[in-house]
Amino acid sequence: MAEAGKGEGLQGLVEQLKQQVAQGVITEAQYREVLETLGLAPDAAVLQVGQVVGEQTNIAIQGDGNVLGDGSGSRVNKSGAATAPGVQEHDVSTSGSAFDQRSQQVGQQINVAGDYINGDPGTDPEALCRSYLSRLMGQTQRLPLGGVDPQAVQEKCSSDVPLAAVYTALLTRHAETDEVYAGIPKGGLPQRGIPRGGLPKVPPLSALETLNREKYLVLLGEPGSGKSTFVNFVALCLAGQHLGDAQANLAALTTPLPEPRSGREAKPRPQPWDHGALLPVRVVLRDFVARGLPETRIPVDGGALWTFIAAELGESLKEYAPHLKQYLLEQGGLILLDGLDEVPDAHHCREQVKAAIEGFVRDFPACRFLVTSRTYAYQRQDWKLHDFAEVVLAPFSPVQITAFVDRWYAHVGSLRGMTPQDVQGKAQRLKEALERSPRLTELAERPLLLTWMASLHAWRGGSLPEKREELYADAVDLLLEQWERCKIERDSSGKPLMEQPALAEWLKVGQEVVRVELDRLAFEAHRDQGTLEGTADIPQERLVGALLAVAANPQAKANPLELMGYLCDRAGLLVARGEGVYAFPHRTFQEYLAACHLTDHAFPSALVELLRGDPQRWREATLLAGAKAARGTASAVWNLAEALCYREPPQTRAVEADCWGALLAAQVLLENVVPHLAQVAEWDAPKLQRVQRWMKAIMERGWLPPVDRALAGEALAVLGDDRDLDTLVGVPAGPFLMGSSDRDEIAQDREKPQHEVVLSAFKIGKYPVTNAQYWHFVEATGREWWWGEIRPERASHPAGGISWYDAQAYCAWLTQVWREEGKIGAEEVVRLPTEAEWEKAARGTDGRIYPWGNEWDAARCNTSEWVLDGTTSVGMFPKGASPYGCLDMAGNVFEWTGSLWGKERDKPNFKYPYDSADGRENLEAGSDILRVMRGGSFLYDLACARCACRYGGLPFNFGVDVGFRVVSLPYPPLR
Numbered sequence: 011m012a013e014a015g016k017g018e019g020l021q022g023l024v025e026q027l028k029q030q031v032a033q034g035v036i037t038e039a040q041y042r043e044v045l046e047t048l049g050l051a052p053d054a055a056v057l058q059v060g061q062v063v064g065e066q067t068n069i070a071i072q073g074d075g076n077v078l079g080d081g082s083g084s085r086v087n088k089s090g091a092a093t094a095p096g097v098q099e100h101d102v103s104t105s106g107s108a109f110d111q112r113s114q115q116v117g118q119q120i121n122v123a124g125d126y127i128n129g130d131p132g133t134d135p136e137a138l139c140r141s142y143l144s145r146l147m148g149q150t151q152r153l154p155l156g157g158v159d160p161q162a163v164q165e166k167c168s169s170d171v172p173l174a175a176v177y178t179a180l181l182t183r184h185a186e187t188d189e190v191y192a193g194i195p196k197g198g199l200p201q202r203g204i205p206r207g208g209l210p211k212v213p214p215l216s217a218l219e220t221l222n223r224e225k226y227l228v229l230l231g232e233p234g235s236g237k238s239t240f241v242n243f244v245a246l247c248l249a250g251q252h253l254g255d256a257q258a259n260l261a262a263l264t265t266p267l268p269e270p271r272s273g274r275e276a277k278p279r280p281q282p283w284d285h286g287a288l289l290p291v292r293v294v295l296r297d298f299v300a301r302g303l304p305e306t307r308i309p310v311d312g313g314a315l316w317t318f319i320a321a322e323l324g325e326s327l328k329e330y331a332p333h334l335k336q337y338l339l340e341q342g343g344l345i346l347l348d349g350l351d352e353v354p355d356a357h358h359c360r361e362q363v364k365a366a367i368e369g370f371v372r373d374f375p376a377c378r379f380l381v382t383s384r385t386y387a388y389q390r391q392d393w394k395l396h397d398f399a400e401v402v403l404a405p406f407s408p409v410q411i412t413a414f415v416d417r418w419y420a421h422v423g424s425l426r427g428m429t430p431q432d433v434q435g436k437a438q439r440l441k442e443a444l445e446r447s448p449r450l451t452e453l454a455e456r457p458l459l460l461t462w463m464a465s466l467h468a469w470r471g472g473s474l475p476e477k478r479e480e481l482y483a484d485a486v487d488l489l490l491e492q493w494e495r496c497k498i499e500r501d502s503s504g505k506p507l508m509e510q511p512a513l514a515e516w517l518k519v520g521q522e523v524v525r526v527e528l529d530r531l532a533f534e535a536h537r538d539q540g541t542l543e544g545t546a547d548i549p550q551e552r553l554v555g556a557l558l559a560v561a562a563n564p565q566a567k568a569n570p571l572e573l574m575g576y577l578c579d580r581a582g583l584l585v586a587r588g589e590g591v592y593a594f595p596h597r598t599f600q601e602y603l604a605a606c607h608l609t610d611h612a613f614p615s616a617l618v619e620l621l622r623g624d625p626q627r628w629r630e631a632t633l634l635a636g637a638k639a640a641r642g643t644a645s646a647v648w649n650l651a652e653a654l655c656y657r658e659p660p661q662t663r664a665v666e667a668d669c670w671g672a673l674l675a676a677q678v679l680l681e682n683v684v685p686h687l688a689q690v691a692e693w694d695a696p697k698l699q700r701v702q703r704w705m706k707a708i709m710e711r712g713w714l715p716p717v718d719r720a721l722a723g724e725a726l727a728v729l730g731d732d733r734d735l736d737t738l739v740g741v742p743a744g745p746f747l748m749g750s751s752d753r754d755e756i757a758q759d760r761e762k763p764q765h766e767v768v769l770s771a772f773k774i775g776k777y778p779v780t781n782a783q784y785w786h787f788v789e790a791t792g793r794e795w796w797w798g799e800i801r802p803e804r805a806s807h808p809a810g811g812i813s814w815y816d817a818q819a820y821c822a823w824l825t826q827v828w829r830e831e832g833k834i835g836a837e838e839v840v841r842l843p844t845e846a847e848w849e850k851a852a853r854g855t856d857g858r859i860y861p862w863g864n865e866w867d868a869a870r871c872n873t874s875e876w877v878l879d880g881t882t883s884v885g886m887f888p889k890g891a892s893p894y895g896c897l898d899m900a901g902n903v904f905e906w907t908g909s910l911w912g913k914e915r916d917k918p919n920f921k922y923p924y925d926s927a928d929g930r931e932n933l934e935a936g937s938d939i940l941r942v943m944r945g946g947s948f949l950y951d952l953a954c955a956r957c958a959c960r961y962g963g964l965p966f967n968f969g970v971d972v973g974f975r976v977v978s979l980p981y982p983p984l985r
Contacts, residue, residue, distance in 0.1 A: 135330070135333040138327060138329060138330035138333060139252075139289075139330065139333070139334075140252075140253060141326070141327060141330070142323065142327055142330055142334070143249040143252050143253055144249075144253065145327070146245055146246075146249045146290065146292060147246055147249045147250060147253070147255070147258065149242075149292070150173065150242035150243070150245045150246040150249075150292070151172060151173055151174070151246050151258065152171065152172065152173060153171050153172070153173045153176060153177075153239065153461070171421055172257070172421070173239070173242060173243055173246060173258075174243075174246065174247075174257045174258045174262055175257075175417065175420075175421045176414065176417045176418050176421055176461075177239070177243050177262075177417075178268065178406075178410050178413050178414040178417065178457070179216050179217070179218065179265060179267050179268065179281065179410075180216065180217040180235075180236050180240055180403055180404070180410075180457075181214045181215070181216055181217070181267070181403070181404040181407065181410070182214055182215050182216065182217055182220050182229075182401045182402060182403055182404055183214060183401070183402045183403075183404045214404055215401075216267055216281050217229060217240050217401075217403065218244070218263065218264065218281045218282075218283060219281055219282050220399075220401045221244070221378075221380055222281075222282050222283050222284055222285070224399040224401075225378050225379070226371065226378070226379045226395070226397055226398040226399065227379065227380050227381070227398060227399050227400075227401065228350075228381045228382070228383060228388065228394075228395060228398045228399070228400045228401070229380060229381070229382045229383075229401060229403065230382075230383055230384065230385040230388055230400060230401065230402045230403065231382070231384065231385060231402060231403035232384065232385060232403075232456070234456040234457060234458030234459055234596060234598075235403045235405070235456060235457065235458075236403060236457040236458070237348070237382040237383075237384075237403060238348050238349070238382065239457065240382075240403075241292065241346045241348045241380065241382055242292075243263070244263065244290065244344070244346065244380070245290040245292045245344075245346055246258045247259055247260060247262050247263035248260075248263070248287055248288055248289070248290040248344065249290055250262075251263075251287040252287055252289075260283065260286075260287060261280075263281075263283060264280040264281045264282070264283050265280065265281065266278030266279055266280055266281065267281065268409050268410055268412070268413030269409065270409050285344075285378065288342065288343050288344040288378065289334075289337060289338070289341070289342075289343035289344070290343065290344050290346060291319060291334075291338070291343055291344070291345050291346065292346040292348065293315070293318070293319060293322075293345070293346065293347050293348065294348050294349055295347055295348060295349045295350055295352065295353050295363060296349050296352045296353065297322075298315065298318050298363065298366075299353050299359050299363060301318065301321070301322075302314060302315065302317065302318030302321070303359060303362050303363070303366075307362075308362075309362075309365065310362045310365055310366050310369070311365060311366065311369035311373075312366060312367075312368075312369030312370035312371070312372060312373035312374070313369070313373070314362070314366045314369075315366040315367065315369070315370045316335065316370065316373070319334075320334075320335070338374050338376070338377055339374060339376065340376065341376065342374075342376030342377045342378065343374075343376075343377050343378075344377070344378050344379075344380065345370070345374070345377050345378070345379045345380070346380050347367060347379065347380065347381045347382070348381075348382050349382060349383070350363070350381050350382065350383035350388065350393075351383040351384040351388065351543060351544070352543075352544055360393060364393065364395065367379075367381065367395060368395060368396055371397075379398070381395060381398065384543055384544075385402055388400070405455035405456065406454060406455045406456070406457055406460060407455075411441070411444060411451075411454050411455070411460060412441055414457070414460055414461075414464070415437050415440050415441050415444075415460075415464060416437050418437075418461075418464045419433050419434075419436050419437035419440070419464075419468075420433060420437075422436075422468050423436075436467075436468070436472055439467075439472050439473075440463075440464065440467045440472070440474070443467070443473070443474045444463075444474075447474075448801070450463065450474060450481070453478065453481065458596060459598070462485050463481065465485075465488065466481070466484050466485060466488060477637060477681075478634075478637065478681075479602075479634050479637030479638055479641075480637075482598060482599070482602040482634065483602075483638075485599070486583065486599060486602065486603070489583040489595070489599075490521070490525070490583050513557075516563065516566060517557060517560070517561040517562065517563055517566055518561065518562035518563035518566070519560055519561060519562050523560050524557070524560070526560075526610075527556045527557060527559075527560055528583065528584075528603060529603045529604070529606045529607040529610070530556070530607055531548060531552070531553065531556055531603075532594060532599075532600050532601075532602075532603030532604045532606075532607065533603070533604040533607035533608065535547075535548050535594075535600060535604075536600050536601060536604040536627070536631065537604075537620075537627075539627075542626055542627055543597075544597060545593040545594050545595075545596065545597050545600050546593065546600065547591045547592075547593055548584070548591070548592045548593060549590060549591060549592075550574060550577070550590040550591065550592060551590070553577065553584065553592055554570050554573050554574055554577070557573060558570060558573065577592070583595070583599065598630075601630045601631045601634060602631075602634050604631045605631040605632070605634035605635035605638060606635075606638060608620075608631065608635050609635045609638050609639050613635070613639065613646075613650075614635075614639075614646075614649060614650040614653045614654075615653065617631070617632060617635055617650070618650075618653045618654055618671065621654065621670065621671065621674060622667040622670065622671055623667070625667075625670035625674070629670075629674060632650075632654075632674050632678070633674070633677055633678060633681060635650070636650050636651075636678035636681065636682060637678075637681055637682055640682040640683075644682070644683060644686070647678060647679065647682045647683055648683075648694045648697055650675070650678055651675040651678055651679055651697055651701060652675075652697045654671040654672065654674050654675035654678070655668075655671050655672040655675035655676075655697075655700055655701050655704055656671075657700075658700060658703065659672070659703055659704050659707035659708075663713075664707070664711075664713055666713075666714075668704075669704075669708060669713045669714050670714075672701060672704035672705070672708070673704075673705075673708065673714065673718060673721060673722055673725070675701050675704075676701050676704070676705055676721075676722065676725035676726075676729060677721065677725060679698070679701060679725075679729065680725055680728055680729070680803075684728060687729070687730075698729065698730075701725075701729060702726065702729050702730050702732075704722075705722045705723070705725050705726035705729065706726055706731075706732070706733065708722040709722055709723050709726060709883065709885055709886045709888075710885060710888055711888060712886075712887070712888045712889055716869065716872070716876055716878065716882075716886070716887070717876075717878065719882075719886045720878060720882045720883065720886060722886075723806060723882060723883025723885075723886045724803035724804065724806075724883060725803070726806070726883070727782075727802060727803055727804070727805040727806040727883060728802045728803050728805075731805070731806055733806075733885065735777050735780055735782075735783060735806065735884065736775075736783070736833070737775070737776040737777070738773040738774060738775060738776065738978055739773065739774060739775075739776050739851075739894050739895045739896060740771065740772075740773050740894070741769075741771065741772055741773070741774060741847070741850060741851050741894050742771050743768075743769065743770050743771040744768065744769070744855070745766045745767065745768045745769075745855065746766070746767060746769070746849075746850045746853070746854065746855040746857075747764055747765070747766060747853075747855065747856065747857030748764065748765055748766070748767045748846060748849055748850070748922070748923075748924055748958070749761050749762055749763060749764040749765055749922050749923075749924075749958050750762055750764055750859075750956070750958040751764040751857060753859075753864070754859050754956065754958070756953050756956070757956075757958065758959075760917070760918050760921070760922075760960060761922070761958045761959065761960060762922060763922060763923070764857060764958075765922060765923040765924070767846050767850075767923075767924050769846060769847060769850055770979070771979075772843075772847055772977050772978070772979040773977060773978045773979065774843060774847065774848075774851045774894075774896060774975065774976070774977045774978075775896075775975035775976050775977070776885075776895060776896055776897060777808075777884040777885055777897055777898060777975065778808040778809070778884060778898055778902065778903060778905060778973050778974065778975040779808065779809050779812075779817075779820065779973060779974055779975060779976065780805065780806050780807060780808055780809060780884055781800040781804055781805055781806070781807050781808070781809050781810075782800070782805040782806065783809070784809035784812070784820060785799075785800055785805075787819075787820050787823050787824070790823065791819070791823060793816070793819060795811065795816075796811045796968070804881075806883040806884055806885075807880075807881040807882065807883055807884070808881055808884055808898065808902050808903045808973040809903075809973045809974075810881060810903055810969070810970045810971055810972060810973050811968050811969070811970055811972070812906070812968055812972055812973050812974060813965060813966050813967060813968040814842075814906050814941045814963070814964075814965035814966070815965055815966060816968070817842055817906045817974040818841075818842065818933070820974075820976075821840045821841045821842060821976055822840075824840045824976065825838075825839050825840040825841075828840060828978075834978055837980055838978055838979065838980060839978070839979070839980075840976050840977070840978050841908060841976065841977060841979075842906055842907055842908040842974060842976065842977070843907050843908065843975070843976075843977040844907055844908055844909050844926065844931055845907040845909040845924070845942045845944060845960060846909075846924050846926070847907075847977055848899075848905065848907050848944050848945075849944070849957055849958065851892060851894055851896050851899070852892050852896065852899040852900075852944070852945070852957040853892065853893070853957035853958075854892065854893030854894065855893075858957065859956050859957065859958075860890075860900055860955065860956060860957060861890055861891065861892040861893075861896070861899050861900050861957060862889060862890055862891070862892075866952050867889070868952070869887075869889065870887050870889045870890035870900070871887050871890045871898075871900040871901035871902070871946075871955055872886075872887065872898075872901040872902045872948045873900070873901040873946055873947070873948060873950060873951055873952060873954070873955050874948065874949060874950055874951045875951060875952065876948075878948055879948075880948060881902055881903060881948055881971070882902060882948070884897060884898050884902070885897050885898070887901075896975075898945075899944075899945055899957070900945060900946055900955035900956075900957075901945070901946050901947060901948060901955050902945075902947060902948060902971075902973075903945070903947050903948070903971045903972060903973035904943045904944065904945055904946065904947050904954075904961075904963075904969075904971055904972045904973070905943065905944050905945045905972075905973060905974050905975055906941060906942075906943055906963075906972070906973075906974040907941065907942045907943065907944060908931060908933060908941070909930050909931060909941065909942040910929070910930045910931070910932060910935050910939050910940070910941060910942070911939070911940035911941060911942050911960075911961075911962030911963075912939065912940060912962065913938060913939060913940065915940060915962055918942075918960070918962060937964070937965055937966050938964075939965075940962030940963055940964055940965075941962065941963060941964075941965050942960055942961070942962060943960070943961050943962065943963050943972065944959070944960060945959075946959065947971035947972075948971060949971050
């Protein structure tokens with residue numbers, strides 16, 4: 011080959027690497043890294059033949075452009091493998107030579123770029139596969155929006171961060187692995203309670219372990235919970251394993267779960283993965299609908315999805331399609347289908363996509379499948395995939411939050427040249443800021459929001475706003491800065507060549523004008539969006555038209571294509587989601603900017619009208635608008651609350667819009683004026699009282715769905731709950747039917763036979779004892795309570811974490827208090843009910859199965875059927891009342907009784923028929939004797955909510971869902 015040809019080979023390599031950057035096969039960072047290793051600056055002239063480049067690594071470019079050599083006789087061939095002259099392989103991984111290892115990586119990078127050192131890879135399946143995997147790594151290796159910290163990101167770096175650098179393993183919630191107590195047989199009640207030393211729980215499975223177990227899996231989660239990030243990380247690591255990547259590989263994929271800091275010396279175990287380096291195939295289902303489905307309602311099968319996968323390989327890799335298909339058929343692979351919930355329902359697209367997925371599963375039986383979707387969207391039975399297991403991503407735990415923050419600052423520190431002490435200090439300050447604020451802790455449980463908070467923390471020099479609206483405001487400012495800032499083009503030597511102006515500067519308008527237009531676009535997109543999930547699509551022409559309409563630069567108005575290129579070239583507050591389509595990076599920002607628009611236009615009337623017409627769409631925007639308005643003056647918040655809740659609750663059924671308005675008014679007040687409730691102005695007091703009456707009415711009359719009633723109960727607890735939670739209801743003397751009959755199909759032997767029991771009259775608590783009531787006892791007596799101080803919004807929740815001995819001590823204390831207050835006479839005593847008293851109060855005399863009757867109705871109680879994820883304010887299920895008016899006797903928390911169970915948890919020593927004289931009501935029994943518990947809880951289903959259901963728990967143990975209620979009756983107490 012001529013001398014000139016040798017230079018041209020290298021020049022060709024550089025040019026083809028550039029093409030791969032433009033096509034998205036490799037990233038700009040990868041391109042620069044390869045050139046840096048070769049000793050070349052971007053756009054540098056071709057080196058002369060035989061010139062040694064990269065003096066530290068001593069790599070020379072051979073004249074044919076095919077081989078890299080170190081002068082020692084070993085070479086790195088086109089496949090990226092190091093071989094000695096001839097056919098002997100050179101073991102780079104064990105040579106101990108830093109050069110050898112780096113040579114291999116360079117060879118891999120050049121090959122991975124598309125094997126373009128010596129032209130087209132042709133039909134070599136191995137080379138085609140490497141090119142395909144390289145492209146997949148380029149598509150998945152960056153974490154979007156993670157690196158928007160403008161101080162940390164230099165022009166030479168991507169605006170995102172390496173996913174492998176900050177990825178934190180995700181956990182799941184599953185029917186078999188929910189965070190419940192250890193040793194629970196499925197379908198049976200465990201030892202209800204735990205020692206004071208801790209809460210022994212079955213560890214939830216990681217997302218990877220669940221994927222390892224299930225061949226066909228649907229991974230569910232809320233927006234920002236990490237579904238797509240998990241898909242990308244799995245694809246990245248599997249592709250990286252094939253390509254020998256040092257950071258993304260199976261070792262990174264199976265990294266042990268983050269664990270609490272402790273003195274344990276055992277080495278954490280890697281997450282299980284038994285399937286090796288499966289070949290990954292990643293499909294964004296939204297793109298499949300846009301480019302892979304017929305426009306008309308034509309039935310499709312698995313062939314439609316395969317045709318789309320093959321077409322997405324593009325012209326450069328079209329020869330790989332038959333090899334990929336053969337491999338998937340014979341060897342299998344991992345098919346990653348991301349975003350099932352983002353499939354539009356127009357023209358029955360969802361039916362077609364479901365048919366395509368299920369057909370593809372049948373066509374490629376050797377493959378494993380992972381599908382992601384938002385939880386709410388997948389709940390429709392007609393949308394579920396046949397034979398697919400379902401699992402829900404859990405929010406980040408404190409341990410995961412800590413692990414992410416540490417990894418984040420380790421990466422930021424490496425970018426900024428920070429010392430290890432500085433890295434540790436800043437990470438610790440962020441963790442402390444999250445721990446101090448319940449609101450920030452709540453936000454940090456969502457991985458996407460935690461990523462933004464970490465960026466903000468670095469950007470602000472180590473601080474975070476504590477209010478949610480302020481956090482979003484700062485995040486918007488940060489993203490706008492990323493979108494707006496100047497972009498510098500550099501020449502081959504790295505010197506600045508051209509500076510692209512900021513957007514506002516180029517349009518010749520102030521940044522505030524651009525922001526007003528973005529607010530309006532967000533509002534209109536949110537208003538017109540067909541679904542209530544995700545972000546709305548904003549067509550490019552609409553975005554460009556909005557910006558050009560306010561532009562004062564004639565050149566900009568005359569050249570809209572230049573503006574389109576500007577928008578495509580930047581990431582920030584708006585991101586490209588497809589060809590000619592943009593969206594906000596998260597629904598949160600869409601809602602926040604819409605709220606900003608509404609605070610500036612006919613506030614609060616326009617906002618209130620929208621909220622009343624479509625509360626689910628506008629509730630978050632309403633809260634954010636209220637918080638934004640509160641920055642100016644507190645009166646704006648009171649004006650909004652009055653506009654939302656402007657009339658009294660009716661005695662009969664309320665208009666639903668009024669209920670929603672009142673609930674949002676309460677939440678607006680909670681978020682903005684709670685610290686000042688003690689100093690409410692005289693003219694604002696009637697507004698507050700009206701909202702209180704609405705919250706009480708919503709609770710006591712069962713208005714709104716349970717999840718929203720729960721919010722009303724918490725708002726009432728903070729704004730002022732005037733209900734008498736000490737209320738006792740009378741249960742008259744006489745017989746009742748105790749135990750289960752044969753008509754109860756899920757009855758257990760320990761509840762039989764059904765028999766008649768005669769009781770004296772007694773009074774029993776209308777509600778279980780609440781957190782606020784029990785806290786008064788704790789303050790008065792100094793007794794320990796593992797909850798610690800309760801949050802104000804949980805004051806009216808039933809007290810949980812109560813041992814049988816705790817409940818007994820409370821009854822003794824309350825007896826004295828009520829006698830002193832005159833609520834009971836000197837001859838009366840407060841104690842725990844016997845299980846017979848509890849059951850009669852719950853079911854009356856007719857032997858009904860549930861407190862309200864014989865038919866199950868999940869809307870009448872807080873059990874696992876509602877998935878409310880915790881206790882709720884007492885009294886919020888009025889239709890679940892017992893015949894005597896007792897509330898919450900089914901679900902919410904299990905309730906202790908004074909009765910004994912026996913020593914064997916699975917089989918009571920004290921059986922039926924009930925006999926109060928056989929020793930089962932001996933309050934002096936030892937701590938090894940279990941006590942009877944009744945009523946079920948939010949953690950358990952309808953089986954435990956039956957009036958006759960009975961279980962036993964050790965008296966010194968307690969659980970988060972174990973509480974009690976009291977009875978009052980004449981002295982002396984039971985034996």
